[in-house]
């Protein structure tokens with residue numbers, strides 16, 4: 001695991017963009033799962049504005065790590081956010097976009113998306129393998145849409161599950177642990193002081209850290225990078241960075 005700390009959100013976005021460009025350059029196909037949330041929004045803005053010409057968009061295939069069960073034009077849709085901040089601004093072929101259909105029946109959609117991953121992605125150790133998965137972390141330590149009260153979903157034998165947001169009751173389709181930890185590279189993008197406590201508990205492995213879904217992210221390749229801003233990193237005490 002590597003922990004990278006930058007001055008602010010924009011720096012995180014710039015450095016992550018460079019990292020993505022390096023990892024994806026010269027690849028015929030690069031399969032990446034995106035996340036929702038506020039940090040990716042800034043990353044998409046920076047990527048589209050400052051680095052768009054450095055990315056070989058025809059090789060990039062976009063997927064999602066989770067999606068809210070709403071229509072694609074709903075304000076809560078992660079797909080909609082990505083269209084507004086990235087897809088509409090770059091030259092990516094439409095057939096490279098593999099969205100989770102939040103408007104479908106959640107159970108059927110989790111099954112359909114799990115099967116789509118089986119058919120579209122290369123396999124490693126018998127499971128679909130993303131080249132990269134971007135994850136955020138919520139203030140409660142959730143990641144993708146696996147929340148602490150449903151930690152059992154992390155260990156699901158399926159590629160995707162239907163999760164329930166603890167406060168709103170909103171249903172979401174989420175990748176499960178077996179797919180996340182089978183990725184070649186996993187990048188956490190976490191910013192803001194509200195994340196500092198959970199970041200510290202998870203990175204310093206304090207007692208009880210395993211109750212937070214984000215602490216279970218541990219790709220078999222060991223290629224896990226936390227991109228943090230100074231606010232999110234302010235409480236870390238171990239020598240990770």
Ligand SMILES: O=C(O)[C@H](O)[C@@H](O)[C@H](O)[C@H](O)COP(=O)(O)O
Pocket residue numbers: 035036037038039040066067068078135136137138139142143144145
């Ligand atoms: O759809 C979502 O909500 C996410 O994929 C979720 O896991 C998100 O990444 C975290 O909640 C962090 O969100 P922020 O970046 O807004 O803190």
